[in-house]
Amino acid sequence: MTTYQAPLRDMRFVLNDVLQIQKYDNMPGFADASPDVVNAILDEGAKIAEEVLHPINQSGDKEGCTWDNGKVTTPTGFKKAYETFVEGGWPALTSDPGYGGQGLPNVLGVAFNEMVSAANMAFCMYPGLSHGAYSAIHAWGSEEQKKTYLPKLVSGEWTGTMNLTEPHCGTDLGLMRTKAEPQDDGSYKITGTKIFISAGEHDLADNIIHLVLAKIPGGPEGIKGVSLFVVPKFFVNADGSLGARNSVSCGSIEEKMGIHGNSTCVLNYDEATGYLIGEPHKGMRAMFTMMNEARLGVGLQGLGQSEVSYQNAAAYANDRIQGRSISGTKYEDKAADPIIVHPDVRRMLMDQRAFNESARALLYWTALHGDISHKSPDEKEREKSDDYMGLLTPVVKAYLTDKGFAHAVNAQQVLGGHGYIQEWGMEQFVRDARIAMIYEGANGVQALDLVGRKLAANGGRGIFAFIAELGSFVDDHSGNADLKDYVDAVSVGKGYLEEATNWLMENGLSNPDNAGAASTDFLHLLALVSLSYMWGNLAKAAHDKIANGGADDPFYANKLKVGRYFLERMFPDAEAHLAKLKSGAEPVMALDDAAFLAS
């Protein structure tokens, strides 16, 4: 009963008018991304999201994946949808043309993935994990490994997985027990149990390429002794055909809160044959190179679930009649007013909308910096974009999923009791959105990565550059009456960010627990300030359009109304985050560990 309509107008506005990605046509792939190509790709992407993937979202949740003696069957329609996805060439969108890819900018891939993820989050995990495996092999594999695996991953004929977690270790991979014994032929025998492996086994593709972290005996202790291996489900013959089955098997699939259409597997490696990727004991470095991309891919899931749940809540609020407006009847012809007239219902929808539109801008902005960091001919520009990508990726991952979930909860609330029953589909958005706060590094881990690593990297080069960019926005537009409220917010936000950063630099070194205790509030503060900056840019682009023939287009006028809402109703939280983080570690750490176990 739910519907999804890709927000194409808004996506184009961000890509073409705000970020103006065509400006970057001196970078590989961008020259091909003319507005026409961008529009055509988004149109086609919207079609598959709306017409193929969303119609099997609710049924996929209800049916779920089934496990039978090691075989996993995806819900009805998933196999056919995946075929359509592959036939459309979607797995190749941003991949290396040397292996059959289209080589388009990653920012465009992120826009496409937003639609896939909004339409069917469980489905999006299958190609999503494949792309992660593709990236790892592409970055660190040998020429032979690349030739063997990449073309089939790019075509979508095979899928991939990432194997990190074990029953006793997730965040702390140094505790890993999976072993890789070297063999005479240069391969390794992998033995151990991996859990929570998304898309670990299924019926969508002919082969599954597992990327597996394991320890080679005799290597360094802990995290420094972890290596990365590729373990194909079926061996690949020299001619590219599939050979015998490798000894990796799916022991069970998890029963979970949501994303029932995705198989979350326990994978047992029983002397499975694996091939080392890159150097021994350098597995974590290989993981980290693809971490930013993967984390953006989870951040967009938060936005996607907020967007699709918003659309369904807004439709319900315009349709469901109940009570009369407290400021006087608005729909005389109806037995009651639609609930959209009630300010508190509208508050929930406006919260979502003001988030969605600026979160989209921040996501694409960060993804664009990812492209620049790899592809710009200018070394300084690459460095700065790499700093931004590193700094903002944990923000996009954690903030967009924290709020994406909270907004899906709000959307559910708009439907009252109907939001709680399965039929209407709203509670699925909540259950699905919930996982994005956890996987690919729980949001608390993102916050620690931000304050413990990204903030301090290169003497704070990234955060100081970002603060300077905020300052430039303020300087550039301080005389512009149209943008005054945005300039004021960015200016205030810049001050908060400087204060918080200085506080962390002064107090985090003397007691690292101060940094840990401040981490989540700092991340949310940086997110709100970033969104105020995005709103500044969105408003500027809207005003430019209004001044150049767009005065009668409600899209631009509405954009400014939503921006105003952000400033008045969402930005005030920034100051509270600042106050909380400056209270330091002491209140957080005061209780003894054991005191948490008794009242």
Next chain:
Amino acid sequence: MTTYQAPLRDMRFVLNDVLQIQKYDNMPGFADASPDVVNAILDEGAKIAEEVLHPINQSGDKEGCTWDNGKVTTPTGFKKAYETFVEGGWPALTSDPGYGGQGLPNVLGVAFNEMVSAANMAFCMYPGLSHGAYSAIHAWGSEEQKKTYLPKLVSGEWTGTMNLTEPHCGTDLGLMRTKAEPQDDGSYKITGTKIFISAGEHDLADNIIHLVLAKIPGGPEGIKGVSLFVVPKFFVNADGSLGARNSVSCGSIEEKMGIHGNSTCVLNYDEATGYLIGEPHKGMRAMFTMMNEARLGVGLQGLGQSEVSYQNAAAYANDRIQGRSISGTKYEDKAADPIIVHPDVRRMLMDQRAFNESARALLYWTALHGDISHKSPDEKEREKSDDYMGLLTPVVKAYLTDKGFAHAVNAQQVLGGHGYIQEWGMEQFVRDARIAMIYEGANGVQALDLVGRKLAANGGRGIFAFIAELGSFVDDHSGNADLKDYVDAVSVGKGYLEEATNWLMENGLSNPDNAGAASTDFLHLLALVSLSYMWGNLAKAAHDKIANGGADDPFYANKLKVGRYFLERMFPDAEAHLAKLKSGAEPVMALDDAAFLAS
């Protein structure tokens, strides 16, 4: 795999040391509630919650209720547990001794219900709804109706339901279509469909007493034409034995996000025989008399799910080893430190704990005022407590369920991926807690009730009395160094509350949408200020105990540490709520209704 341990020490502290309920021994029922009796009842209540109800919480969720041709079967163990519940006399705890009740204070009933609800929220709905039906008949039924139904509801042999919602109307009951045709014998024939009827049909009791809102043809239009009827599932013979089956049937049960162990029914009334309760067309008045009590009963569910999820998350955080403390290894003997050492994990647990302890105080404080409003010999005292009960009930309902849910989500987050799979039980707490924000008046309706009705009632008598009480606390303790931080917070909070109330009074009349747009932020502001006041009282009681022999008892020292956390880390949100509500209706209402349907 989850466990629940009733927080008896904290419950006793609030009842005996903070609220000192024994002071009220001039009121009926309170004289019987000596500390010994209170302790004995809480001990016995804890036993049934921990040993009987919690062990069937996860299995009840997994199995759910089943419907077969109109018959509903509750999950395995629920029938036996309900027998134990009835044998223990629990339905009689606070009921009228004239009908077999024990007549104990409602504040004690609320404490007991907190445990039942924490242990098994789906189960708690069965006796909870019965008590609602009991209250309606007790307040408005004829002597004959009381004699017929109350003793069996009080004993628990029969259960009850409340029938308000229909497919096209929930909040706006004026749209109701269920008809009640008067019959020659004084009874009515009830025809219509009611949905979302909790405990509407089940196998726990011999009879179910449905209280049904319906319209007598020819009565006033809309909400003023609604009457209340009692419709027994089985007719009751003159001798009290059960007669024929009435023509009310359960058409189906809902598949929902959570509380699977509770049957949520579609009930079809097909010329069912009903008996008018109270006067014709005065059904809403009868409903409102029991509304406060029912809403406190939902608020406590929010606290209950936060408490039980906290306990399980705290146990996991002390057990699960992962990584090392960033301020240096804390557990040398282990391969890694338990995750409780990480400040951000602790932040989530402290958030929960600071909420739980003060929410409990606010809940019991409000329930005590409910007792006083009914039972005090002093008319002025009754009036003031009635004002407080009216003012704080929507706050308890909405804030405790909003935050109870948010904290269950936090607790789930502590477990990472294990929180997302069903096995660990954490995701059930989230799914169960979610409904409490919706039923018994969605939280937005609570906020509107607060600003639209409760705030303005009797010229603002309630809010001004409460503000004056905050002022008295500040005056009484302004010289007390121990309480300085709490006095400061209450003083600041009082200022916010005055400013917000004045803003509403000035702007809500000129444009009621200002009140609507401000409502949820006002409710959360009032909640935070109320909690700061509760923390002031908790801290005072703890200091009194420390000064009187409790200096070595970690309970009191920990209480002050948790209170400090509240002040530093949770209270700062109050100012943001004030800023948001003062931005008024304009940003919320700026978009056209139809603009919500397109980007």
